Amino acid sequence: MKSLQTPLHRVKGLGSSHSGTGHFWRERITAVALAPLSLWFGYVAIGLSGTTTSAPLQFFAQPVNAILMASFVIISLYHAALGVQVVIDDYIHSAGMKIFLFLTVRLFVLATGSACLIALLRISVF
Amino acid sequence: MAENPQVPAQATRPLSPHLTIYRWPVTMMTSITHRATGMALTVGALILAWWLVAISNGLDGGYQTFMALAASPLGMLVLFGVTWSLAYHFFNGLRHLAWDLGYGFDKKIAERNSVIIFALSFLTALIIFAIVWTGHGGYLQ
Numbered sequence: 394m395k396s397l398q399t400p401l402h403r404v405k406g407l408g409s410s411h412s413g414t415g416h417f418w419r420e421r422i423t424a425v426a427l428a429p430l431s432l433w434f435g436y437v438a439i440g441l442s443g444t445t446t447s448a449p450l451q452f453f454a455q456p457v458n459a460i461l462m463a464s465f466v467i468i469s470l471y472h473a474a475l476g477v478q479v480v481i482d483d484y485i486h487s488a489g490m491k492i493f494l495f496l497t498v499r500l501f502v503l504a505t506g507s508a509c510l511i512a513l514l515r516i517s518v519f
Numbered sequence: 520m521a522e523n524p525q526v527p528a529q530a531t532r533p534l535s536p537h538l539t540i541y542r543w544p545v546t547m548m549t550s551i552t553h554r555a556t557g558m559a560l561t562v563g564a565l566i567l568a569w570w571l572v573a574i575s576n577g578l579d580g581g582y583q584t585f586m587a588l589a590a591s592p593l594g595m596l597v598l599f600g601v602t603w604s605l606a607y608h609f610f611n612g613l614r615h616l617a618w619d620l621g622y623g624f625d626k627k628i629a630e631r632n633s634v635i636i637f638a639l640s641f642l643t644a645l646i647i648f649a650i651v652w653t654g655h656g657g658y659l660q
Contacts, residue, residue, distance in 0.1 A: 421616065421619060424615070424616060427612075428609070428612070428613065428616075431609050435605070435647070437659065439647060439650055439651060439658075440658045440659030441656075441657065441659050441660075442651045442656035442657055443651065443654070443656055443657045444657045444660045445582075446578050446579075446580075446583070447660075448657070448659060448660035449582075450574060450577065451660075452659050453571075453574065462571075466564075466567070469560075469564070470564060473557070473560065473561040476554075476557045476561070477561055480554055480557075480558065501561075502561075502564075505564050505565060508568040508571070508572055509567060509568045509571050509572075512568070512571035512575035513575070515575040516571075516574060516575045
């Protein structure tokens with residue numbers, strides 16, 4: 394029997410999920426990047442525990458530390474948005490609620506990430 | 520003949536085994552815990568943002584308040600939860616990457632690794648707290 398898919402649908406290779414392996418792949422790429430960054434973050438969090446304000450200020454004034462922390466923030470929040478999306482996909486079955494929660498998660502990571510990045514800029518640039 | 524033959528038929532219909540029927544194998548625990556720790560870390564990102572914003576406010580800009588709250592019993596409980604969540608998600612995440620490459624699917628090995636990951640993540644969180652409590656943290660000043 395001839396396929397009922399339109400030629401466009403066939404060439405895009407997308408089924409009822411409306412997406413391919415891009416989501417899965419991004420989740421893995423960010424996970425690989427986060428493995429060493431998480432170790433660095435742990436080293437920094439312990440190293441700055443119990444310090445007064447000047448220690449973290451001086452630490453993040455170093456460009457390499459600010460850039461590493463910005464990378465950790467961006468990649469981990471991106472990874473978080475991808476992960477939470479899968480949880481929503483699995484447990485929420487109404488389309489309207491799904492869209493609402495997707496947008497909420499994206500707004501949350503954008504707002505949280507912006508706060509972190511602006512803070513890092515204030516420390517390291519201004 | 521029964522008046523409504525569907526009722527007894529429905530009542531005795533065999534059900535496919537689901538979450539409430541299975542005895543939970545440890546691999547099911549590690550799977551759902553990976554999700555739970557991921558969700559916890561997503562919310563925990565707020566603490567990271569709070570910490571960075573407090574630092575960026577400079578001297579007396581709320582950093583002391585943050586540190587005092589972090590050292591309170593509730594603060595330490597939350598931070599221990601986040602620390603363990605990160606350790607767990609890290610170790611089990613590495614296992615997920617190994618699975619993606621096709622390693623570690625053997626039932627016995629998967630069960631053994633599940634126990635190792637639970638133990639290792641708790642041990643890591645306890646060691647980190649021991650380092651901080653005994654004053655061996657704060658080496659970056």
